[in-house]
């Protein structure tokens with residue numbers, strides 16, 4: 001008995017890295033998995049590889065159930081068909097894991113329009129496209145009186161949440177995904193669907209050269225860079241046990257789970273006049289709000 005027995009899940013970008021680990025973990029927990037991956041290079045270039053088929057072979061070799069899907073998540077009609085084909089083949093869809101991703105890093109002032117558009121298309125539009133079609137299916141099922149336990153698991157990142165130089169396209173997309181997660185949760189709660197996002201850190205080709213994991217990890221040692229570290233959280237979020245949790249971002253750092261909170265109001269300055277704030281008043285009030293002396297000197301309050 002697995003905690004996802006009888007569930008059907010789609011994982012985008014499931015052929016490599018984190019997505020592959022999620023597919024294996026979902027299948028091990030009992031889910032039937034649609035492994036989506038078009039087999040692109042790290043920058044979105046076509047490679048001719050078919051990692052989705054390799055992961056399907058791994059899962060079926062271990063006794064699990066999986067099928068491959070080779071569509072691009074940027075393709076509106078193909079993501080609609082992904083949902084329809086899944087339901088036609090397996091009779092249901094319970095979980096989507098939006099994970100597919102590429103990077104095209106460059107400083108903002110040198111970034112091209114194509115570099116910006118390509119990254120937004122895969123991450124933000126791709127996440128929206130599959131989510132939109134899955135949510136339409138779940139809403140219809142709910143209206144027919146069926147019991148819906150839909151799960152959206154999105155993938156954001158530290159770059160989108162905290163910022164990182166050289167990744168304005170990627171960070172904007174990942175921040176957008178965090179916002180999309182909150183709104184998906186708000187709109188879909190009444191239909192029995194939850195939406196949460198993970199912020200993983202893993203040794204994959206996307207983080208090659210960065211000090212993420214342990215290159216010296218011996219067999220059996222815990223490796224903080226193992227992509228599978230995030231997959232237990234994905235399985236949990238996909239399960240009925242997490243039906244109460246929605247609109248959240250969970251950050252996984254090795255074997256530590258961090259609960260994140262979004263923008264919060266950290267200080268308030270009501271206008272002195274009771275009317276609209278004026279630039280003259282703000283010259284004094286804004287530094288006070290940030291704990292900074294008007295001349296720009298830090299007062300020791302704030303940061």
Ligand SMILES: NC(=O)c1ccc[n+]([C@@H]2O[C@H](COP(=O)([O-])OP(=O)(O)OC[C@H]3O[C@@H](n4cnc5c(N)ncnc54)[C@H](O)[C@@H]3O)[C@@H](O)[C@H]2O)c1
Nearest residue numbers: 013016017018038039040072073100101157201202204206
């Ligand atoms: N690796 C990390 O530390 C890290 C940190 C934060 C967030 N993430 C996010 O996790 C996700 C997975 O990243 P990864 O590190 O495993 O990278 P990866 O490059 O190993 O895997 C990404 C997969 O997505 C697939 N893909 C790319 N474009 C696609 C498209 N249009 N349609 C379908 N599939 C497509 C690729 O073929 C590839 O198999 C990404 O969204 C990434 O931004 C990764």
